[in-house]
Amino acid sequence: MQAFADLYRALDETNATREKVAAMEAYFRQAPPEDAAWAVHFLVGRRLKRLVPTAELRQWVLDATGMPAWLLEETYATVGDLAETLALLLDSELPPPSVAGHPLHHWVERRLLVLRELPAAERQRRVTQWWAELPTDGRFVLNKMLTGAFRVGVSRQLVVRALSGVSGLERATIAHRLMGRWQPDAAFFRGLLDPAAQGEDASRPYPFFLASPLDAVPEERLGAATDWLAEWKWDGIRGQLLRRAGDCYLWSRGEDLMEGRFPELEQAAQRLPDGVVLDGEILAWGGDRPLPFRQLQRRIGRQNPSVRLLREAPVIFQAYDLLELDGTDIRSRPLEQRREALGRLLRGTDDVLRLSPMLTAGSWKELARRRDAARALGTEGLMLKRLGSPYRVGRPRGDWWKWKLDPLTIDAVMLYAQPGHGRRSNLYTDYTFGVWNGELLVPVAKAYSGLDNAEIQELDRWIRANTVERFGPVRSVRAAQVFELAFEGIGESPRHKSGLALRFPRINRWRRDLAVGEADTLEQVRALLP
Amino acid sequence: MLVQLTSAGLYCAAGDFHVDPWRPVPRAVITHAHADHARSGMGVYYATHDGLPLLRQRLGRQAQLRGVSYDQPFRLRGARVSLHPAGHVLGSAQVRIEVNDEVWVVSGDYKRDPDSSCAPFQVVPCDTFITEATFALPIYRWPPMHEVARDMLHWWRRNADAGKASVLFCYSLGKAQRVLAELSALTSEPAYLHGAMVPLVDLYRRAGVSMLPTRAVSEAPRGTDFSRSLILAPPASAGSPWMRRFRHPATGFASGWMRIRGNRRRRGYDRGFVVSDHADWPSLLRTIRETGAQRVLATHGRTDVLVRYLREELGLAAAPLATPYGVEDGA
Structure with a gap:
């Protein structure tokens, strides 16, 4: 555990990727495989399913320190990270660590994973005891595991780099072996670094190839339009649909196995031949176009959806790539060959598995025109894929670009602010904005990015000096600051006060030139509805 | 009120002087040489002998500086004033003000941790203690x-x-x-x-x-x-x-x-x-307890938290004083 806490610290203490990779390599070289497996688990962002409700953790810290609850909340609002807050609050309330440390796998397997089954009083006794065993940084890492919010500040790619450095294996091989289902144990870790080919697990997806945003005019960057395949950029859930060994598996890009949530897709996949992997987008669909994202959202968390939900928010799989055919990995074949094979495969299947249409055009100008129609068709713009390119791993720039529509914008007034988390803790960086509805400002969006550091600092000072009321960590502020917000889409939403939900709102710029009276009205915002 | 907040700073009417004022005044008693506490433009500055060279460096040749020894009371009009080590930086002082048997202490910035570069903090019993609150949250505890x-x-x-x-x-x-x-x-x-x-x-x-x-x-x-x-x-x-x-x-x-x-x-x-020249949370509470003060006024930092804690948990009379200290953040 201490070795892992030291690794966490080393990763936290540098911004240089080379040093982060070196720290991970050093750890993996010396850690026993049963510990290293868990380290990989946490480093790539997997978590232990919630072991203890955070309300319980808070209460135990109150019990251990005797401090009033409001003081803990004030402190949390300042620190911005619950695991860290609790670790720090316990300092010097406890005797210095006394017990020689247990290894990481012992902590996870013998101690943490059994917590869920224990009665609350016993959970409290054990966790309080562990806090006393560990120094501050170890306690912090323990709390991170307990709260399940384990962000280490390394990307999956960096972990892959380190594992590739330690093993001498190709990064793509490591990336692939890290996909899908695996049990973090010694056998897994040995297999991960084993030069011999691994027996494939039928459920294992391929690493996704991710597109980069295109922030230039394509003719300046991408050469001739005829070298590119264009298609709509769908706004759904990226997914991989596997049909292997008589079963099918649907993986999201976040590597969730979405079993039981989209029965219509699983059913349709049954009709595919064995040994096939499709890459595509899960969309809620009505007629000839996607339903608003909100409809898809209703489906995401729902196991075994009701007949009514299936009728109201039916989903389809809009396939755009074929990664495996007849049990063979075909990712290295040129794009057009994969597309052709995909077309053949989907010919004659029903409407649930569809082929994402290709948009051919002779010139960028023509494609730009098509792109202008994207919003009306319920898409976010265009995807551009280089003909002849293989299906790569991760987000290397060059072959896949997302050429999104310019966002919609409104001018809105800041109403509330609250402190951010992590790096932005104890700065007011999370804002709520409103627009006019008659004489009143109604909240219409929350946003937390888009300002530069100097602006954030300045706004933070302004917020502190212009607070009207405080509700816990949230402050309402004098209605005086106007911001231009950008967003990708807008839909009706009965859940929001304004009756509207914006998709991916963020701050475009601070409109110091506008008085609050010049901000948009709800009516003006509604006019943007599709 | 023996000391009150005015637009120029913390003012003692009985002695007709200010402590660490932020606008020009005739007489200023200075706790230490950080820029937010020692500003230019005052008529006469009173400060400890140890702190004078630093003040001179900050305020220039023209400033009228009067050196005072630690623990040596002097009179300013109707007030008996003395300076006591605050343990913050070289020459830093708490200002003790006594008028008609009532004692107030203005702490300036202070810490309780050992520091070989300045005189250690001295507890000065008082009725009202004006404290800083830069690090008034229970997560702030300084390692040795x-x-x-x-x-x-x-x-x-x-x-x-x-x-x-x-x-x-x-x-x-x-x-x-x-x-x-x-x-x-x-x-x-x-x-x-x-x-x-x-x-x-x-x-x-x-x-x-x-x-x-x-x-x-x-x-x-x-x-x-x-x-x-x-x-x-x-x-x-x-x-x-x-x-x-x-x-x-x-x-x-x-x-x-x-x-x-x-x-x-x-x-x-x-x-x-983690190194600070300010009091951490345990030091703030310990100091307030040791002064025996019945009333505590907090000048800068997390005054909201400290005041609420003192009132609700310790039953002391406590209130914030809105001062512009702590802007330099020499924390």
């Missing part, structure tokens, strides 16, 4: 300074082995000298100083504070290899062109704010060292 100094040395050596200069950011007055004094117990290898620190370090040396030997970066010959060196610099120099000469340095920041990871990560330092 000698342990932090050992970590600093270890960090410096590791960077040197990796061929990297170690640039340690810290405030020029107080923190830099304290760090140099602590490190001198562990090594005698010289450190480099940013130009802004040189005169202040000299003044500390002249006051007899023993510190690591130092050299000014500006006096190092062109092309000097800093890759094994420790360099102390004010935080404002981070990211400036001045930093380029160190190639790819490791950077650290010595401050109480470094207790929170997010603060360090936001500022982009590689390493945070």
Whole structure:
């Protein structure tokens, strides 16, 4: 555990990727495989399913320190990270660590994973005891595991780099072996670094190839339009649909196995031949176009959806790539060959598995025109894929670009602010904005990015000096600051006060030139509805 | 009220003087030489003898300075005034004010942790205690300074082995000298100083504070290899062109704010060292208890938290005083 806490610290203490990779390599070289497996688990962002409700953790810290609850909340609002807050609050309330440390796998397997089954009083006794065993940084890492919010500040790619450095294996091989289902144990870790080919697990997806945003005019960057395949950029859930060994598996890009949530897709996949992997987008669909994202959202968390939900928010799989055919990995074949094979495969299947249409055009100008129609068709713009390119791993720039529509914008007034988390803790960086509805400002969006550091600092000072009321960590502020917000889409939403939900709102710029009276009205915002 | 808040500062009517005023007034009693407490433009300044050279450096030749010894009462009109060590920086003082058997103490900034670069804090019993609250949250607890100094040395050596200069950011007055004094117990290898620190370090040396030997970066010959060196610099120099000469340095920041990871990560330092010249949470509570004060007024920092805690948990009369201190953030 201490070795892992030291690794966490080393990763936290540098911004240089080379040093982060070196720290991970050093750890993996010396850690026993049963510990290293868990380290990989946490480093790539997997978590232990919630072991203890955070309300319980808070209460135990109150019990251990005797401090009033409001003081803990004030402190949390300042620190911005619950695991860290609790670790720090316990300092010097406890005797210095006394017990020689247990290894990481012992902590996870013998101690943490059994917590869920224990009665609350016993959970409290054990966790309080562990806090006393560990120094501050170890306690912090323990709390991170307990709260399940384990962000280490390394990307999956960096972990892959380190594992590739330690093993001498190709990064793509490591990336692939890290996909899908695996049990973090010694056998897994040995297999991960084993030069011999691994027996494939039928459920294992391929690493996704991710597109980069295109922030230039394509003719300046991408050469001739005829070298590119264009298609709509769908706004759904990226997914991989596997049909292997008589079963099918649907993986999201976040590597969730979405079993039981989209029965219509699983059913349709049954009709595919064995040994096939499709890459595509899960969309809620009505007629000839996607339903608003909100409809898809209703489906995401729902196991075994009701007949009514299936009728109201039916989903389809809009396939755009074929990664495996007849049990063979075909990712290295040129794009057009994969597309052709995909077309053949989907010919004659029903409407649930569809082929994402290709948009051919002779010139960028023509494609730009098509792109202008994207919003009306319920898409976010265009995807551009280089003909002849293989299906790569991760987000290397060059072959896949997302050429999104310019966002919609409104001018809105800041109403509330609250402190951010992590790096932005104890700065007011999370804002709520409103627009006019008659004489009143109604909240219409929350946003937390888009300002530069100097602006954030300045706004933070302004917020502190212009607070009207405080509700816990949230402050309402004098209605005086106007911001231009950008967003990708807008839909009706009965859940929001304004009756509207914006998709991916963020701050475009601070409109110091506008008085609050010049901000948009709800009516003006509604006019943007599709 | 023996001391009240006016637009110019904390004012004692009986003595007709201000403590650490922020607008020009005829008579100012100064707790210490940080810019937010010692401003220019006052008629006469009263401060401790230990602190006078620093004040002179800050305020210039024209300023009228009167030196006072620690613990030696003097009269200002109807008030009996004395200065007592605050343990914050060299020459820092708490101001004790007595009028008709009522005693108030204005603490200025203070700390309780040992610091070989200045006189240790002295508890001064009083009826009303005016305290700072810079770090008034229970997460703020300072580790022992000698342990932090050992970590600093270890960090410096590791960077040197990796061929990297170690640039340690810290405030020029107080923190830099304290760090140099602590490190001198562990090594005698010289450190480099940013130009802004040189005169202040000299003044500390002249006051007899023993510190690591130092050299000014500006006096190092062109092309000097800093890759094994420790360099102390004010935080404002981070990211400036001045930093380029160190190639790819490791950077650290010595401050109480470094207790929170997010603060360090936001500022982009590689390493945070938790060192503060302010009272941490246990020290604030302990000091308030030890003064025996029945009323506590909090001037700057997390006054909201401290006041509420004192009222609700300890049953003391407590209130915030809105002052502009703490802007320089010499924490």
